[in-house]
Structure formats: structure tokens, C-alpha cells
Amino acid sequence: MINMKIVTWNVNSVRVRLPLIEQLIAEENPDVILLQETKCMNEFFPKDFFESHNYHLAIHGQKTYNGVAIISKYPIENVKWDLDDSTEARYIEGFTNGHYVVSAYVPCGNKSDEAYKYKQEFLGSIASRWKGEESAIIGGDFNVAMSDDDMQTPAKWIGSVLCTDEVRNGMQKVFDAEFDDCHEISDGKNDFTWWDYRRPNEGLRIDYILSKNVSGKLKTLQHYRKMERPSDHVPVMFEI
Numbered sequence: 001m002i003n004m005k006i007v008t009w010n011v012n013s014v015r016v017r018l019p020l021i022e023q024l025i026a027e028e029n030p031d032v033i034l035l036q037e038t039k040c041m042n043e044f045f046p047k048d049f050f051e052s053h054n055y056h057l058a059i060h061g062q063k064t065y066n067g068v069a070i071i072s073k074y075p076i077e078n079v080k081w082d083l084d085d086s087t088e089a090r091y092i093e094g095f096t097n098g099h100y101v102v103s104a105y106v107p108c109g110n111k112s113d114e115a116y117k118y119k120q121e122f123l124g125s126i127a128s129r130w131k132g133e134e135s136a137i138i139g140g141d142f143n144v145a146m147s148d149d150d151m152q153t154p155a156k157w158i159g160s161v162l163c164t165d166e167v168r169n170g171m172q173k174v175f176d177a178e179f180d181d182c183h184e185i186s187d188g189k190n191d192f193t194w195w196d197y198r199r200p201n202e203g204l205r206i207d208y209i210l211s212k213n214v215s216g217k218l219k220t221l222q223h224y225r226k227m228e229r230p231s232d233h234v235p236v237m238f239e240i
Helices: 018-028 047-052 113-130 165-176 182-186 222-226
Strands: 005-010 032-036 056-060 068-072 077-080 091-096 099-105 136-141 207-212 217-220 236-239
Touching (some): 018 032, 047 056, 056 091, 113 165, 182 207
Antiparallel strands (some): 032 068, 136 207, 217 236
């Protein structure tokens, strides 16, 4: 019996994507929505919109870039966003409806050597935070394609910071903290979750829902690619 629906979605601007979020709510009625790249400061987040749909909010934003949020039908407790000492709004966790949930936006790491190093450190920080904890659900844009099966045209991504051995090893550290890739324990299909706006036929699976001691089924909502003014990512839904 399903007792909770969790959706993760890099919306690439929460205010721009409100019509699609409203459609998601109407179609799927998720209990929890984990957002990334909200791209607005907390005071400009569309709280009234979500509250009008009977959701509680925990948000961690910044101007123009990044930004993460937990949107839940249930109260959200024990909210934290201090994963590391960075000023970038890339992580938020909270306890809701009996589960710890996390919304994470891992750096792409392509702008400089320092950004690439920070990406690896960020993945290590997630692994360290949750190692030894009994259960949790992490949803987010990890900016890592773990295998060539997660790339529509692998040859075109050789050397990309999305699939180097170093970043794949960093992602493996998160798995080694006793997390399962819900995609693999569901149906095993490598459904792509992201397409560069300029490369519409080169999808990657870089958005994940990871679970520790929580079982369920996962579904990638690829039809959101075809909506008006879509994000470059599609929602991924986990049904407990």
C-alpha cells in the first residue's frame, strides 16, 4: 500500500515553472516535493502558491542561482541546511510524516578546478552526514551519470565532469553510506532525466532518489519535457 509520494525536480526557476508545478500537483498529488534550482531568495519564494495547495515549506534560497526546498503536506521539523560552510544554497533536510527527506543540488563542477573539487567534497559531505543514520530519502540533481547506460550518447560525453571516474567515485561514497538507487530497485530502466536545451537528443540520468531502509517504486515523468516552457529536467517520483 502506498502511503507517501515523493517527487524530486530541478525546476530551473520555481517562479517560471509554477504552471507546471500546479499541473504536477493536480496530476500526481504528491505528499512531498523536493525542488532544486529554485533561483530566488527566501523572501521571493512563492509561499502563497504552495500554502494555497495545503503544503508546508522549508526553503533555502539565494539570489539568481541554486536554491533548494522541501514542500510537504505535513509539518516539517528538524530543518537543517548547513551541510558545509559554503554560502551556496544547495542542501536542505527535514523530518516529515515519519521520514527524513533531503533535497540536494550537487555542483556541476565545470567552471574551474576549484568547482570540480568542491563537487567531490559536496558528495563526500552528503555521505558523511548520513553514514550511520538508520533511514532517509534523498532526492535531487546529483550532476553525475553513474554509468554509460545513463547516457543516451555516451561517446559525446567522454571527459565531461558529469561522468569522470572521480565524480562517479564520489557518488559511490553516497551509495556506500547504505543508500539504494531507487531507480535500480524499481524497474531497472535507465530513464533519462535531463537534456541540455541545445542537445535535445542527448539525455542523461543525473537526477536520483536514494533511499535507506525505505522501499517503494520509482517513476520518471518524462512527458514534462513536452510541456510549455519546460525545465531542462523532468520530475522523478518515488511511491513508498
